Amino acid sequence: MQRIIRSQDFTAERPWGAQDIAQMNGTSVRLHWTDQPYIWHVNDGEEVFAVMQGTVVMHWREAGEEKQAQLNAGDIFYAGVGCEHVAHPQGEARILVVEKAGSL
Template sequence: MFVVLDGAVDMHYRVEGTEQVERLTPGRVCCVEPGDEHVARPVPEARILVIEKRDSD
């Protein structure tokens, strides 16, 4: 789970093989399942809280 605290983040992920981009701003939350392809790119910088399950990769 990604929570944007300050700034903005472009979250890149794939849905059925097609890349999608969602802009996350403060207060927005993005949940990613284990194994889902994703890349978080700050725009141009951001503070993000990342919460992971134990033993997640």
């Protein structure tokens, strides 16, 4: 089965609403739409966070110190195991997230 997903056309009914794209060997691929920050969290495994549209300021904690970086369309953030992080979109954003199925 093939599909074409046009991320710029996706809008959810609530912040961080998602369109499931694929489940592959325990890994989920989801397209999220949001205009609100998420919550500080640690995933059950690794996470790849790719900004498809918009701008997101990603915050993370490293050795107890909070850091941040601005991510624009085309930028990718990798959160390794145990990385506490939170995404703050600047207006509307569409984000592709690849992570362990069932993760926060």
